[in-house]
Amino acid sequence: MNTDAAKQYSNLVFDLGAVLIDWNPRYLYSKIFATAAETDFFLENICTSDWNEEQDAGRSLQDATEMLISEHPEYEAHIRAFYGRWKEMLGGPIEDTVNILKALKESNRYKLYALTNWSNETFPLALLLYPFLQWFDGIVVSGREKMRKPQAEFYELLLTRYNIDAQNTLFIDDNQRNIAGAAACGIEGVHFTSPLQLKEVLAQKSILS
Template identity: 65%
Template sequence: MKSQTNNVYDTIIFDLGSVLIDWNPRYLYRKIFATEAEIDNFLQNICTPDWNEEQDAGRSLQEATEMLVTSHPAHEAQIRAYYGRWKEMLGGEIPGSVQLLRQLKDSGKYKLYALTNWSNETFPLALVEFPFLQWFDGIVVSGRERQRKPFPSFYQLLLSRYQVDAEHALFIDDNLRNVKAAEAQGIDSIHFVHPEQLKDVLVSKNILN
């Protein structure tokens, strides 16, 4: 990360899932499977992260579901639950992170944007569930744009749409892959671990007191 002062940044870009919003498929599947081992097997071999990312990139939930049901008919009920009971994967907002977002908003010093890998079909539910999403000056949703992190074009889409200068922007994401991709686009970045760590980094950059 660059050594910069608060005079350099005018824009802060947040990831949403696992930074501001606690989303975890295990919250649902702990109600369905008896053991963590069964959940591990299901999420590693059937409803995998790679499969989920295709919905983030614009594949329809119906197409994704039917594809897996065809491939794994013995797990049809569990597969259909993934999107049929998707809201049960939401654990709520991450309070410490939302408080930091509030402080940044209240300071009036920064443009605030979100760049999120999220299905366009489920994102409207999040907009209803989490009012703080209205605090952003703009949100770029991968499923709507049919492209996603870590591909360079997705970062460039936000920069061009909102006329953001990468040299004056700071990006925050829990996925190191996405952080490195942002840095490759010239965007200083923070690898989010937990709200206290994020606060410490923001303070060290003189963005927050």
């Protein structure tokens, strides 16, 4: 017997960036730097993912920007562009995943939630740009809560706020670290690699036909 198909799910939780929304700083910095090597150096050594995650956890964009400029004054203009031109990092919706979300919404079989590492200062722009975010029954934004994936308290906040049972919940995220964080809280995860892969997994679990 297919145990995946036998299990009953009530709640589906989506990550947003790289699952439903295409966000990549390289979209911006490929316009700013002449070569891919310069872009890579800047994003790996100056405006790093670790630095960005602190904004996702609630640090203000202004504090983050000024701190980095004090450390790398020669890159001031490039650093200010990170949030000054942040919208240029957005590549648009990942349409095939949005279509999956739409089918799930129209099925009326599941509660749909989003759990996202995102700055509270930039998230309002996403709400304006992407109407499908209104389809969720609840969205928990790390920058608003001042905690983020993969911290256990962030997952527990989602479960508590919306009275969700971890045992009948499926969490979808492109970062294996975040899947492990969910598992530690008793939430089954799907490591998202593509819309097609997600569709196949959901079919295997009898969530989508």
